[in-house]
Amino acid sequence: MSDVIKLDKLPEKAIIPLRQHDGIACAPLVKKGDEVIFGQKLGDCEGSDLAYVHSPFCGTVASIELMPNPSGKRILSVVLTPSECAQSVDFVPEKNASPSRLIELIKEAGIVEYYEKPTYLALKPGKRVDTLLMNATFPLITHAYLNSLDKVLKGFKLMLEAGGISRGAIIVRADDKESIKAFKNATFEGKPLTVAPIIGKRHADYYFEDSEDEILVLAAGKVTYTPTMMNLLSADVMGRKIPLGHGPADEHIVVCGVKSAKAVYDAIYEGKPYLENAVTVTGAVNNPRSVFVRFGTPIKDVIEACGGYKGEPGKLIVNGSRGGVAVYTDEAPVVKNTTGIVVQTKDEVLRDEAGACIHCARCVDVCPMNLLPTRIASYSDLGRYEECEQLYAMNCIECGACAVVCPSKRHLVQLIRYSKLQINNMCAAEARGGD
Amino acid sequence: MPFTVSPPPHIKAGVSVKSLMWSRFIVLLPVCLASIYLFGFPALGNLIAGVLGAVFIELAIQKTFKQRVTIGDGNAAYLGLLIALMVPPTVPFWMPFIAAVFGVGVVKHAFGGLGSYMFHPALAAWVFLKLSWTQTMVPASIPQLGGFSDLIIENGAGFLVDASPIAMIGVLYLIARKYIEWRIPLTYLLTTVLLVVLLGDPLSYVFTGSFLLGVFFIATETSTSPITRNGRLVYGIACGFLTVIYGYFTGNYIEGTFYGLLLANAISPLIERSTLPKPFGGVEA
Numbered sequence: 001m002s003d004v005i006k007l008d009k010l011p012e013k014a015i016i017p018l019r020q021h022d023g024i025a026c027a028p029l030v031k032k033g034d035e036v037i038f039g040q041k042l043g044d045c046e047g048s049d050l051a052y053v054h055s056p057f058c059g060t061v062a063s064i065e066l067m068p069n070p071s072g073k074r075i076l077s078v079v080l081t082p083s084e085c086a087q088s089v090d091f092v093p094e095k096n097a098s099p100s101r102l103i104e105l106i107k108e109a110g111i112v113e114y115y116e117k118p119t120y121l122a123l124k125p126g127k128r129v130d131t132l133l134m135n136a137t138f139p140l141i142t143h144a145y146l147n148s149l150d151k152v153l154k155g156f157k158l159m160l161e162a163g164g165i166s167r168g169a170i171i172v173r174a175d176d177k178e179s180i181k182a183f184k185n186a187t188f189e190g191k192p193l194t195v196a197p198i199i200g201k202r203h204a205d206y207y208f209e210d211s212e213d214e215i216l217v218l219a220a221g222k223v224t225y226t227p228t229m230m231n232l233l234s235a236d237v238m239g240r241k242i243p244l245g246h247g248p249a250d251e252h253i254v255v256c257g258v259k260s261a262k263a264v265y266d267a268i269y270e271g272k273p274y275l276e277n278a279v280t281v282t283g284a285v286n287n288p289r290s291v292f293v294r295f296g297t298p299i300k301d302v303i304e305a306c307g308g309y310k311g312e313p314g315k316l317i318v319n320g321s322r323g324g325v326a327v328y329t330d331e332a333p334v335v336k337n338t339t340g341i342v343v344q345t346k347d348e349v350l351r352d353e354a355g356a357c358i359h360c361a362r363c364v365d366v367c368p369m370n371l372l373p374t375r376i377a378s379y380s381d382l383g384r385y386e387e388c389e390q391l392y393a394m395n396c397i398e399c400g401a402c403a404v405v406c407p408s409k410r411h412l413v414q415l416i417r418y419s420k421l422q423i424n425n426m427c428a429a430e431a432r433g434g435d
Numbered sequence: 436m437p438f439t440v441s442p443p444p445h446i447k448a449g450v451s452v453k454s455l456m457w458s459r460f461i462v463l464l465p466v467c468l469a470s471i472y473l474f475g476f477p478a479l480g481n482l483i484a485g486v487l488g489a490v491f492i493e494l495a496i497q498k499t500f501k502q503r504v505t506i507g508d509g510n511a512a513y514l515g516l517l518i519a520l521m522v523p524p525t526v527p528f529w530m531p532f533i534a535a536v537f538g539v540g541v542v543k544h545a546f547g548g549l550g551s552y553m554f555h556p557a558l559a560a561w562v563f564l565k566l567s568w569t570q571t572m573v574p575a576s577i578p579q580l581g582g583f584s585d586l587i588i589e590n591g592a593g594f595l596v597d598a599s600p601i602a603m604i605g606v607l608y609l610i611a612r613k614y615i616e617w618r619i620p621l622t623y624l625l626t627t628v629l630l631v632v633l634l635g636d637p638l639s640y641v642f643t644g645s646f647l648l649g650v651f652f653i654a655t656e657t658s659t660s661p662i663t664r665n666g667r668l669v670y671g672i673a674c675g676f677l678t679v680i681y682g683y684f685t686g687n688y689i690e691g692t693f694y695g696l697l698l699a700n701a702i703s704p705l706i707e708r709s710t711l712p713k714p715f716g717g718v719e720a
Contacts, residue, residue, distance in 0.1 A: 072440075231716050241716040316438045321445040328440050342445070349439045355452055355508075358550040361616065361662040362450075369715045372662060395714040400444040407450045408550075414442050 003289040010082040014296035017077040020336040022116035023049035038088035052110040056275040056294035058085035068332040070318040091271030102162035109267035112336045114257035115227035123163035125249035132168040144278035144290035146182045155265030174219040183217045203239035228397040281306045283343035300330040314346035352409035363402035373402035380419035388419035456509035462605035469599035474524035484528040485519025488535030517557035520596040523574040534560040597644035606651040618667040626675025649692040659700045661707035674699040
């Protein structure tokens with residue numbers, strides 16, 4: 001907790017992508033040479049799956065061009081030359097807004113969930129929702145927000161109001177002692193929070209029945225539920241498995257993150273748009289820690305704030321070493337869905353050669369979705385995608401556990417991902433061709 | 436500053452095919468030493484001949500067909516050692532050599548190499564020897580099956596591996612490290628013990644080095660056993676059944692182990708296909 005810092009130093013240039021989530025790209029509202037003030041809206045867009053982009057800096061627009069992005073692609077971005085200034089947009093807090101107004105404010109602030117969906121859409125899935133889950137199972141991210149826990153809780157309450165959801169559960173890891181302690185000491189609306197473990201068949205419903213509280217904290221297992229693991233989160237916490245092709249909303253659940261709860265608090269109580277985030281830096285840096293970073297700050301400035309590289313860096317991974325993207329440059333900026341940066345030294349970079357499958361079934365034993373990764377991958381390699389589909393390739397959540405344990409170092413995730421793409425193409429072709 | 440770009444995952448478990456194979460090889464070394472202690476230089480000659488034959492044919496095939504040479508991964512050496520352990524010490528040294536050439540050359544490589552063979556090369560090589568030189572393959576001395584002490588040092592040992600079954604104790608470490616899967620050995624052992632007790636044969640008939648080699652090393656061969664979780668349990672039970680059926684009616688549980696496992700290899704794909712798991716969360720309605 002003590003090791004969280006705020007990155008106040010202005011970067012030489014800030015790169016603010018006009019698309020920071022998996023949705024519609026914004027059109028730039030500024031042009032080259034314009035002066036921009038803190039909190040000004042930079043990008044506007046129309047459609048259903050949108051997140052407005054605001055400027056976390058004062059400065060001059062140097063250019064609007066395709067720039068490197070942590071997703072690995074080049075994305076149209078506003079490049080700013082930041083300058084010191086105190087000028088900002090007038091932030092108007094609205095404390096007693098109605099639920100529909102809340103949704104509007106959340107939309108206006110451009111808040112995005114950790115699984116790349118805008119919060120205003122996630123909260124209103126158009127289906128009956130009975131529970132809002134806050135995924136606080138990323139220990140380092142949760143720790144970074146423990147100092148402002150009351151704000152997170154208020155934000156969470158606002159999200160419940162906005163979505164018209166009657167109850168909320170905060171999910172922490174059972175082995176994350178620090179967060180559990182902080183939640184135990186926290187009070188919400190004058191009452192202490194209930195922290196309860198999830199054991200066996202005692203799911204969230206069991207505790208909600210006996211409790212008058214609107215918000216519960218639940219310690220669920222030793223799993224970090226990454227964005228693709230919605231199904232497991234829902235099954236472990238609520239006891240509701242999500243069938244293939246359905247989302248959490250079909251099981252009356254909405255999932256949000258710690259970051260978005262804090263952002264909602266800022267948006268409503270302070271009127272501020274979504275401008276900064278906690279990013280955890282781990283691996284080969286001198287001071288691994290969590291840093292509050294304004295969007296658009298290049299990764300190299302974040303690394304600098306953590307004491308710089310330790311040894312010769314070989315790989316820069318954004319969003320976790322399991323499923324993250326290895327970026328080719330540290331000029332790429334931190335964006336709304338950046339949660340962590342991992343640095344590997346030259347020696348740590350894997351240089352494996354894939355061999356033949358020996359059918360050791362390690363992948364079968366670790367697969368959380370109960371699939372046969374090796375068989376799907378082999379069929380995918382042969383181009384036999386119908387067989388992949390019969391082996392439920394579409395249920396794969398691409399967690400990468402199979403590829404981690406594979407003694408033959410096969411590219412299981414990539415092969416399965418490719419088969420999923422081909423199955424989707426086949427389905428699309430079938431739909432075009434009539435019945 | 437240049438950064439490496441590669442697909443995820445960016446960290447992997449340290450285990451590799453090489454470490455799996457060489458660890459099995461090393462765990463078999465004590466029993467080799469015990470057999471050399473008991474049988475002297477003929478045993479040593481057989482073991483070396485088996486390993487050399489296997490490595491030689493793998494190298495020759497991969498050079499001839501211009502494939503990547505994989506003798507370093509230890510699979511060939513491990514198979515050669517297994518084959519040599521499954522012959523009596525009295526055979527001439529060229530027999531394990533020929534058997535290893537057949538096992539690795541035909542049963543492994545002609546079927547597609549590492550991971551692709553459908554019968555265990557060592558088992559097939561043993562059957563090949565048994566059919567070709569039946570008289571020579573009968574051990575000069577058969578195990579004097581009796582008390583517990585036979586598990587430590589078997590005075591009337593038959594095959595090399597029967598010399599000292601307890602010397603294979605290292606396999607427990609491999610199971611603990613998950614280098615060897617626990618489901619197959621456990622169900623195989625339990626099924627065999629249960630059936631033998633039910634049928635009224637003394638247990639000491641069963642607990643020979645050959646049987647334990649079959650349980651821990653041959654039945655658990657990954658390429659010839661099912662990959663599904665339930666399939667592995669079923670496979671272990673099937674191995675036990677087939678071993679006892681042969682052993683009970685011939686009175687020879689050593690051959691029963693090997694023939695039973697060969698038949699179990701044959702039904703392994705069937706077991707796998709009938710035990711395909713349902714995905715978590717169910718199928719699209």
